[in-house]
Amino acid sequence: MNSAQVAASILCLFFSVAFVKAAEVKVLAQINLVKSDRQASWFEADTGILAYSENGFNVQQGILKLSDSISSSLSYDMVANYYQLGEQHLGFSQAQLIYKPLSASKIRWRGRAGFFYPNMSLENVDVGWLSPYTYTQSAINSWIGEELRVAGLELTAYSPGRSRNSPFSWEFHAAAFKANDPLGAIITWRGFALHDRQSLNNERIRFAAYPTVVETDRINHPNYVEPFHEFDGRLGFYIGTHLNYFRQSSLRYYYFDNQADPNQVNQQRLYGWRTRFHSLAVQHEFNAQNRLIAQWLSGDTVMGERFVAADFESWYLMFSHSNKQHRVSIRYDNFKVIEDDVFAWDMNDSRGDALTLAWRYTINSYWQIGLEHHLNTNYAASRQSLDQELSIHQQQSLAVLQYRWGQ
Amino acid sequence: MLNSIVKNLMLKLVIFTFTFNLCVAVDASELHITLLTSDAKPMPNAVVYLLGSGQSGQQEIDRKAIMDQIDGQFSPHILVVQKDTQVRFPNSDSIKHHVYSFSQAKVFELQLYKGLDAEPLLFSKTGVVELGCNVHDWMLGYILVVDSPYFGKTNGSGEMTLNVPNGDYQLHIWHPRIVQTSESLRQNINMNGDTTLLLNLSQALLPDLNQYEVEKGDFSEYE
Numbered sequence: 001m002n003s004a005q006v007a008a009s010i011l012c013l014f015f016s017v018a019f020v021k022a023a024e025v026k027v028l029a030q031i032n033l034v035k036s037d038r039q040a041s042w043f044e045a046d047t048g049i050l051a052y053s054e055n056g057f058n059v060q061q062g063i064l065k066l067s068d069s070i071s072s073s074l075s076y077d078m079v080a081n082y083y084q085l086g087e088q089h090l091g092f093s094q095a096q097l098i099y100k101p102l103s104a105s106k107i108r109w110r111g112r113a114g115f116f117y118p119n120m121s122l123e124n125v126d127v128g129w130l131s132p133y134t135y136t137q138s139a140i141n142s143w144i145g146e147e148l149r150v151a152g153l154e155l156t157a158y159s160p161g162r163s164r165n166s167p168f169s170w171e172f173h174a175a176a177f178k179a180n181d182p183l184g185a186i187i188t189w190r191g192f193a194l195h196d197r198q199s200l201n202n203e204r205i206r207f208a209a210y211p212t213v214v215e216t217d218r219i220n221h222p223n224y225v226e227p228f229h230e231f232d233g234r235l236g237f238y239i240g241t242h243l244n245y246f247r248q249s250s251l252r253y254y255y256f257d258n259q260a261d262p263n264q265v266n267q268q269r270l271y272g273w274r275t276r277f278h279s280l281a282v283q284h285e286f287n288a289q290n291r292l293i294a295q296w297l298s299g300d301t302v303m304g305e306r307f308v309a310a311d312f313e314s315w316y317l318m319f320s321h322s323n324k325q326h327r328v329s330i331r332y333d334n335f336k337v338i339e340d341d342v343f344a345w346d347m348n349d350s351r352g353d354a355l356t357l358a359w360r361y362t363i364n365s366y367w368q369i370g371l372e373h374h375l376n377t378n379y380a381a382s383r384q385s386l387d388q389e390l391s392i393h394q395q396q397s398l399a400v401l402q403y404r405w406g407q
Numbered sequence: 408m409l410n411s412i413v414k415n416l417m418l419k420l421v422i423f424t425f426t427f428n429l430c431v432a433v434d435a436s437e438l439h440i441t442l443l444t445s446d447a448k449p450m451p452n453a454v455v456y457l458l459g460s461g462q463s464g465q466q467e468i469d470r471k472a473i474m475d476q477i478d479g480q481f482s483p484h485i486l487v488v489q490k491d492t493q494v495r496f497p498n499s500d501s502i503k504h505h506v507y508s509f510s511q512a513k514v515f516e517l518q519l520y521k522g523l524d525a526e527p528l529l530f531s532k533t534g535v536v537e538l539g540c541n542v543h544d545w546m547l548g549y550i551l552v553v554d555s556p557y558f559g560k561t562n563g564s565g566e567m568t569l570n571v572p573n574g575d576y577q578l579h580i581w582h583p584r585i586v587q588t589s590e591s592l593r594q595n596i597n598m599n600g601d602t603t604l605l606l607n608l609s610q611a612l613l614p615d616l617n618q619y620e621v622e623k624g625d626f627s628e629y630e
Binding site for chain 1: 501503505507509516518520537539541544545546547613614616618619621622623624625626627628
């Protein structure tokens with residue numbers, strides 16, 4: 001059973017339950033006016049690392065989240081998305097069953113199964129895994145939203161500090177999953193990008209047709225990847241731990257390994273990519289108005305007999321200030337991919353850094369407006385094969401109108 | 408003539424006032440308590456209640472109470488109710504709560520969807536009911552059910568005043584941070600006129616975890 005079938009089964013279950021009992025419904029929609037960069041993006045099969053390629057109005061996204069309790073211990077939630085950008089416009093990005101029994105123990109457990117994100121990010125805390133801070137998300141979480149999703153089972157042991165008369169709460173997560181074998185292809189060939197486009201259940205992500213990738217006498221891989229395939233039957237896994245001090249400071253560490261067989265290739269000539277990484281995220285709330293969020297991610301990936309192999313690393317630091325209905329957030333991103341493979345002609349080094357400044361004004365419980373300006377400098381050695389400048393400066397401005405219902 | 412009527416009325420008023428004051432003085436007294444920690448600091452929010460013969464005087468109190476949920480916290484943090492009180496659990500938040508208790512005095516669970524007005528629950532057993540929320544693991548609240556209409560909580564200065572009928576009582580003190588047993592804190596008091604008590608706890612309190620209740624900004628948890 002592939003990820004799509006698993007997800008479809010879960011969806012059927014959700015909907016059958018939803019008809020029996022009214023679900024909680026949340027809706028979020030964003031439309032924007034963009035002043036884009038001159039360099040077209042990977043959505044247009046080009047090499048820019050920002051989402052938009054043309055000036056104008058867009059539907060940035062639409063999100064529908066359904067959730068409800070099936071019983072005292074069992075609940076579900078699912079997130080359906082609409083995007084104007086990308087190959088697939090309508091689909092779902094998350095669907096999960098959550099088992100959390102009532103317990104008075106100091107150490108408790110819960111589990112979830114379905115198609116979901118590991119909770120390694122402290123940035124993507126709004127409905128539908130959006131960031132409430134900036135529209136253009138960090139390089140780390142842009143990549144996770146784009147290529148990573150778990151079709152599997154996560155078990156969690158946790159201990160709320162208040163049950164132990166302690167300021168410290170902790171959680172320990174362990175998960176096994178399938179169907180994320182091509183993870184790593186996008187950041188290796190294109191490099192990190194910065195956007196808010198989460199991939200949908202059966203998504204195909206395009207990128208530039210680098211001759212070294214697509215030509216039959218070279219790697220002979222299509223200029224797209226479908227990240228949620230299962231090729232080898234192997235289980236991937238991750239472990240993670242959360243440590244909270246009161247509700248003021250949070251630390252989250254995860255180790256992720258998709259355990260894919262890099263020598264598996266399907267009929268589309270999509271490969272398995274063995275991808276492993278560490279993620280460390282921290283948040284500190286100085287008070288209700290000011291918080292600092294940071295994340296560091298470091299790992300490696302390999303495809304074939306080291307046909308393509310690379311180390312990757314990224315980090316960001318964000319400060320966010322809210323005052324009444326205003327929220328201002330500023331984030332610095334740094335990212336790099338360093339290749340380490342057998343084909344000298346397939347050049348995959350990339351690197352860059354970026355600054356994102358966003359202001360969001362909540363008019364009422366339904367409406368919000370916001371402005372964002374993003375600028376970055378990025379280098380990609382693979383542009384040489386397309387006769388493009390290797391190092392470019394990019395800028396993008398967004399004006400966004402957001403509607404939210406159901407909170 | 409008018410003068411004598413006024414004098415007569417004034418005399419009646421004086422007699423009435425004297426009689427009324429005498430009745431109050433005879434039937435009830437004020438108990439003023441100051442509770443201090445072992446390091447002589449005021450102990451706020453501690454429950455003080457009286458059990459004993461005097462309660463047969465019967466003070467009518469409203470047997471309905473509210474334990475709300477506001478900004479992801481139980482409000483109040485500690486609710487004291489007389490036995491056989493109906494407690495309502497409204498949800499003033501725009502998020503769902505799932506309130507539960509495993510305490511012997513009342514085992515229950517309530518799924519509190521936003522906007523839902525759940526039926527009140529009857530608390531008919533005395534004791535401490537510890538409340539949690541299965542959606543928000545940091546939430547903690549208490550309902551103390553007492554078999555007495557004479558109870559209250561100390562203010563920020565550790566002080567509290569009760570108006571009770573004269574008689575013999577057992578004075579009880581409770582707070583989740585107090586380590587001492589309820590027996591060791593119990594005192595017999597005879598109320599026969601206004602009484603002032605200064606009480607000192609002998610052991611240090613459990614850690615102060617009030618910071619869990621500090622107001623949070625938006626998006627402190629996953630939506």
